[in-house]
Amino acid sequence: GAGVSQSPSNKVTEKGKDVELRCDPISGHTALYWYRQSLGQGLEFLIYFQGNSAPDKSGLPSDRFSAERTGGSVSTLTIQRTQQEDSAVYLCASSVRGAGATYEQYFGPGTRLTVT
Amino acid sequence: AQKVTQAQTEISVVEKEDVTLDCVYETRDTTYYLFWYKQPPSGELVFLIRRNSFDEQNEISGRYSWNFQKSTSSFNFTITASQVVDSAVYFCALRAAGSARQLTFGSGTQLTVLP
Numbered sequence: 001g002a003g004v005s006q007s008p009s010n011k012v013t014e015k016g017k018d019v020e021l022r023c024d025p026i027s028g029h030t031a032l033y034w035y036r037q038s039l040g041q042g043l044e045f046l047i048y049f050q051g052n053s054a055p056d057k058s059g060l061p062s063d064r065f066s067a068e069r070t071g072g073s074v075s076t077l078t079i080q081r082t083q084q085e086d087s088a089v090y091l092c093a094s095s096v097r098g099a100g101a102t103y104e105q106y107f108g109p110g111t112r113l114t115v116t
Numbered sequence: 117a118q119k120v121t122q123a124q125t126e127i128s129v130v131e132k133e134d135v136t137l138d139c140v141y142e143t144r145d146t147t148y149y150l151f152w153y154k155q156p157p158s159g160e161l162v163f164l165i166r167r168n169s170f171d172e173q174n175e176i177s178g179r180y181s182w183n184f185q186k187s188t189s190s191f192n193f194t195i196t197a198s199q200v201v202d203s204a205v206y207f208c209a210l211r212a213a214g215s216a217r218q219l220t221f222g223s224g225t226q227l228t229v230l231p
Contacts, residue, residue: 033218043207045218104151105219107161
């Protein structure tokens with residue numbers, strides 16, 4: 001079946017512009033995560049959505065970052081007034097959430113963001 | 117707070133050699149989950165294994181095996197008879213069973229298998 005998809009695969013933007021990154025999770029997965037992978041910081045958690053619950057935004061690095069998830073499926077990560085330190089690969093993951101045990105997260109191919 | 121340490125930044129082996137990737141974790145939770153992911157040059161993170169804190173049985177899957185030891189807070193990964201296609205960055209990750217659902221990743225180990 002289809003995995004997690006992300007678009008665009010690459011994005012180059014000028015400093016100060018806003019960008020939107022999209023994630024389409026695996027069908028039936030109720031949990032969706034955003035992570036950021038950069039050279040100096042490794043893999044960092046950004047935000048987590050689970051069903052209709054309020055998202056866990058504890059990993060967002062600043063108020064320039066926001067995300068939404070419409071209809072419990074597709075998610076958009078928005079970065080306003082981009083800075084050069086925002087350059088990174090943004091990864092989306094999804095998982096099934098069930099009673100009891102945790103479930104592994106499946107990752108998309110990522111969006112490579114370059115801020116010039 | 118949770119922490120995952122992968123002390124080996126880079127490892128290089130010759131094809132057919134065995135190689136072990138180390139992972140040491142810290143958590144105050146009594147129930148937690150450990151993971152290994154592979155990130156080949158294409159960039160996509162590929163799930164390899166999940167382990168629950170209450171199950172210390174070691175696991176073998178083909179050429180891959182995992183050694184989970186709670187006494188030393190380690191979850192090491194061994195590739196037997198390595199192949200060039202095993203070249204990738206390997207990440208160990210931890211997730212507590214509490215309210216925090218995200219994965220805490222180690223910094224990764226770059227494995228290069230030379231022909």
